[in-house]
Amino acid sequence: ETGVTQTPRHLVMGMTNKKSLKCEQHLGHNAMYWYKQSAKKPLELMFVYNFKEQTENNSVPSRFSPECPNSSHLFLHLHTLQPEDSALYLCASSQEGVRGGVETQYFGPGTRLLVL
Amino acid sequence: TQLLEQSPQFLSIQEGENLTVYCNSSSVFSSLQWYRQEPGEGPVLLVTVVTGGEVKKLKRLTFQFGDARKDSSLHITAAQPGDTGLYLCAGKTGANNLFFGTGTRLTVIP
Numbered sequence: 372e373t374g375v376t377q378t379p380r381h382l383v384m385g386m387t388n389k390k391s392l393k394c395e396q397h398l399g400h401n402a403m404y405w406y407k408q409s410a411k412k413p414l415e416l417m418f419v420y421n422f423k424e425q426t427e428n429n430s431v432p433s434r435f436s437p438e439c440p441n442s443s444h445l446f447l448h449l450h451t452l453q454p455e456d457s458a459l460y461l462c463a464s465s466q467e468g469v470r471g472g473v474e475t476q477y478f479g480p481g482t483r484l485l486v487l
Numbered sequence: 488t489q490l491l492e493q494s495p496q497f498l499s500i501q502e503g504e505n506l507t508v509y510c511n512s513s514s515v516f517s518s519l520q521w522y523r524q525e526p527g528e529g530p531v532l533l534v535t536v537v538t539g540g541e542v543k544k545l546k547r548l549t550f551q552f553g554d555a556r557k558d559s560s561l562h563i564t565a566a567q568p569g570d571t572g573l574y575l576c577a578g579k580t581g582a583n584n585l586f587f588g589t590g591t592r593l594t595v596i597p
Contacts, residue, residue, distance in 0.1 A: 375529070388566075413491070413586075413587045413588060413589050414530075414577075414587035414590075415587075415591065416576065416585070418582065428583060461529050461530075463529070468589055475520075475532050475535070476532070476585065477532075478528075478529025478530050478531070479529050480527060480528050480529050481527075481528075481529055
């Protein structure tokens with residue numbers, strides 16, 4: 372496997388279910404991100420992990436819970452979601468260096484989530 | 488939250504035509520990136536511009552960063568069906584996070 376992979380690619384869940392999204396990067400990067408892409412909104416940053424430490428949490432509801440066990444893996448645990456949480460969830464990674472540097476983010480293909 | 492407005496939101500053109508997509512903000516960015524996203528895929532970086540007034544060319548694509556580093560444009564010459572996709576601009580401030588634009592969905596008709 373190369374690049375950034377995400378599983379599952381598609382997920383349908385009820386509002387009472389608990390599920391997890393998985394992301395794995397094979398690029399040796401030290402930072403990983405979760406984004407939400409909805410039809411009518413710009414791509415929204417949810418969480419940032421740098422060197423396995425969570426550095427950003429953009430006011431995301433607690434029904435989304437990230438986990439970063441190591442620099443290659445990132446999870447997004449989902450519970451009691453709402454229909455408006457239906458979206459494409461994208462994972463990305465980058466090699467962060469100097470603050471303000473221009474690193475490239477590499478995105479996975481996303482998980483298309485539908486909450487019924 | 489820095490807002491980047493892209494225009495047009497949707498664009499459908501014939502193969503061979505030229506087009507320009509705009510990305511505007513009231514915020515100043517230290518750098519600006521353009522991504523293209525195809526159906527079923529994540530965004531892929533096309534270019535990064537860092538200097539006000541900078542122009543970069545990538546084959547038929549020309550990218551420009553505004554002098555004040557608040558806006559950018561993407562010009563495509565002789566569009567091809569393979570150019571079809573969602574074009575996203577993304578600006579970076581002093582911190583390391585990217586703020587994405589609203590997107591332009593381009594369809595090139597053969």
